[in-house]
Amino acid sequence: MLLIRCPHCEMERPEIEFRYAGEAHIVRPPDPAAVSDEAWADYLYMRANPKGLHAERWRHIHGCGRFFNAVRHTVTDKILKTYKAGEPKPDLGAFATSADR
Amino acid sequence: MTQFSFLNLVREAFGGQRGWREQWRSPAPQAAYEVVIIGAGGHGLATAYYLAKEHGVRRVAVLEKGWLGGGNTGRNTTIIRSNYLWKESEAIYEHALKLWETLSRELNYNVMYSPRGVMMLAHNVHDVQVFKRHVHANRLAGIDNEWLTLEQAKEFCPILNISGDIRYPILGAALQRRGGTARHDAVAWAYARGASALGVDIIQNCEVTAIRRNVAGAVEAVETTRGTIRTRKVGVVAAGHTSVILAMAGVRMPLESYPLQALVSEPVKPIMPCVVMSNTIHAYMSQSDKGELVIGAGTDAYISYSQTGGLHITTHTLDAVCELFPVVRRLRMLRNWGGIVDVTPDRSPIIGKTPVEGLYVNCGWGTGGFKATPGSGHVFAASMAGDDPHPIAAPFSLERFTTGRLIDEAAAAAVAH
Numbered sequence A: 001m002l003l004i005r006c007p008h009c010e011m012e013r014p015e016i017e018f019r020y021a022g023e024a025h026i027v028r029p030p031d032p033a034a035v036s037d038e039a040w041a042d043y044l045y046m047r048a049n050p051k052g053l054h055a056e057r058w059r060h061i062h063g064c065g066r067f068f069n070a071v072r073h074t075v076t077d078k079i080l081k082t083y084k085a086g087e088p089k090p091d092l093g094a095f096a097t098s099a100d101r
Numbered sequence B: 001m002t003q004f005s006f007l008n009l010v011r012e013a014f015g016g017q018r019g020w021r022e023q024w025r026s027p028a029p030q031a032a033y034e035v036v037i038i039g040a041g042g043h044g045l046a047t048a049y050y051l052a053k054e055h056g057v058r059r060v061a062v063l064e065k066g067w068l069g070g071g072n073t074g075r076n077t078t079i080i081r082s083n084y085l086w087k088e089s090e091a092i093y094e095h096a097l098k099l100w101e102t103l104s105r106e107l108n109y110n111v112m113y114s115p116r117g118v119m120m121l122a123h124n125v126h127d128v129q130v131f132k133r134h135v136h137a138n139r140l141a142g143i144d145n146e147w148l149t150l151e152q153a154k155e156f157c158p159i160l161n162i163s164g165d166i167r168y169p170i171l172g173a174a175l176q177r178r179g180g181t182a183r184h185d186a187v188a189w190a191y192a193r194g195a196s197a198l199g200v201d202i203i204q205n206c207e208v209t210a211i212r213r214n215v216a217g218a219v220e221a222v223e224t225t226r227g228t229i230r231t232r233k234v235g236v237v238a239a240g241h242t243s244v245i246l247a248m249a250g251v252r253m254p255l256e257s258y259p260l261q262a263l264v265s266e267p268v269k270p271i272m273p274c275v276v277m278s279n280t281i282h283a284y285m286s287q288s289d290k291g292e293l294v295i296g297a298g299t300d301a302y303i304s305y306s307q308t309g310g311l312h313i314t315t316h317t318l319d320a321v322c323e324l325f326p327v328v329r330r331l332r333m334l335r336n337w338g339g340i341v342d343v344t345p346d347r348s349p350i351i352g353k354t355p356v357e358g359l360y361v362n363c364g365w366g367t368g369g370f371k372a373t374p375g376s377g378h379v380f381a382a383s384m385a386g387d388d389p390h391p392i393a394a395p396f397s398l399e400r401f402t403t404g405r406l407i408d409e410a411a412a413a414a415v416a417h
């Protein structure tokens, strides 16, 4: 079970208080009718699914109820950073060296 | 290759079992092949076997980063059934089930296919309605699936707790009598042996690290930990690692990889004549011929390549198993493990071409592809050998995510073993 730090509550809490919500920083095309079918499929279904660092959404469903993002390594499951929704995507390259150790 | 026969078995029994030879060759990789399959799980090996056997493609290599059958093929709970909802799914899973029925003979290898019946439990009104809908849909397609009352379910599996006092009482069940189990390792070994005898090179400890493309964008080679291998056709059959390999060719996939766990108990005398599944409370159980109870759990909530999975996930399943089968409460568990399953948005597989010329994929089997192994290999081989996809494979194209023609088995069964 993961221990996850909620950036709103500023506390580490067990994973079962949270709900995973998939890859972070996927932007809905502002005018869906204007994009091609390929671009719409990409937005709806295509995912990075990386073996390595992943920026992902979580929701503190049994706590404050709010969404936030986390950077996690998908092989070690180690969480390297959590940050509030709306904050910019961190530079994953900067984490790479520390996470690979 | 020595054929297995009654005479051989008797001869070896008296000869101290010293006469058996290795079941497949382990050659060094050649410089070039007509077709390269990435991943020596059941699906990849079956693909190679049918390419050689039915399409005369003999210069085939199957590249495996670990040992053959060491992925999900060797990690699953081996439930086989074909009672899916949509006609596209019925076609492919039933195609596989028919092949299971004669597979041991076809491959001259005992894969221990055991049609002992798969019973799926309903715990609420929604389950009852959904299962009955499946029963009717399957009947129209000529696939066996029947509705059982509570008492009939108990009769079919006497250790089932049908009391109304448990947290999620059972209301009835759907039963596919032709469903059952098979021995997972034997399936991988049998296809490996059959393919090798037809000239397929199976190369273990050989990880694909890059896919090389020519100026026109078509596949021309794969880079591996054992050198460059030239080829114009690559079939990626790598389950949980599919996104990673397709990314080497710049292709994004509608896949997410999750850990899925299973565990086995200490062996006991036969207590369970069938397979029981409960999608609603995440419990899957059958008894192996060795006597161990084989128990499947759910996936973790988040994507991961850790090949382990959280303990609270197995605990949740064991809680359910203890309620459904009180007789097993004091059993000890011997081993638990995880596999990485590749899940699609509609919980149906992806079989066929990719946007890159010469690059094919067979993936997205997620939590439930063991049952499809023979059928999947069979239709994928045909799709790779010819220009057009096999008619059973055609609806499972990658394009369906762009056209919107999804085959949505997800809505019916959130966990589709």
Ligand SMILES: Cc1cc2nc3c(=O)[nH]c(=O)nc-3n(C[C@H](O)[C@H](O)[C@H](O)COP(=O)(O)OP(=O)(O)OC[C@H]3O[C@@H](n4cnc5c(N)ncnc54)[C@H](O)[C@@H]3O)c2cc1C
Pocket (backbone or CB within 6 Å): B038, B039, B040, B041, B042, B043, B044, B063, B064, B065, B066, B067, B068, B069, B070, B071, B072, B073, B074, B075, B076, B077, B078, B079, B080, B206, B207, B208, B209, B237, B238, B239, B240, B241, B245, B260, B261, B262, B296, B337, B338, B339, B340, B341, B365, B366, B367, B368, B369, B370, B371, B372, B417
């Ligand atoms: C715990 C668990 C329980 C399950 N229960 C059931 C069940 O009851 N019924 C059912 O029908 N299905 C079940 N499944 C699903 C089933 O196991 C899979 O759908 C099926 O086995 C997939 O077979 P495969 O040959 O495609 O993949 P795998 O057997 O995983 O083979 C893929 C191979 O690709 C190799 N590979 C990956 N990357 C590379 C690379 N870069 N280079 C070379 N090789 C590479 C891997 O090492 C692996 O051996 C279960 C899965 C799990 C994990």
Ligand SMILES: [Zn+2]
Pocket (backbone or CB within 6 Å): A006, A007, A008, A009, A010, A060, A063, A064, A065, A066
């Ligand atoms: Zn919080």
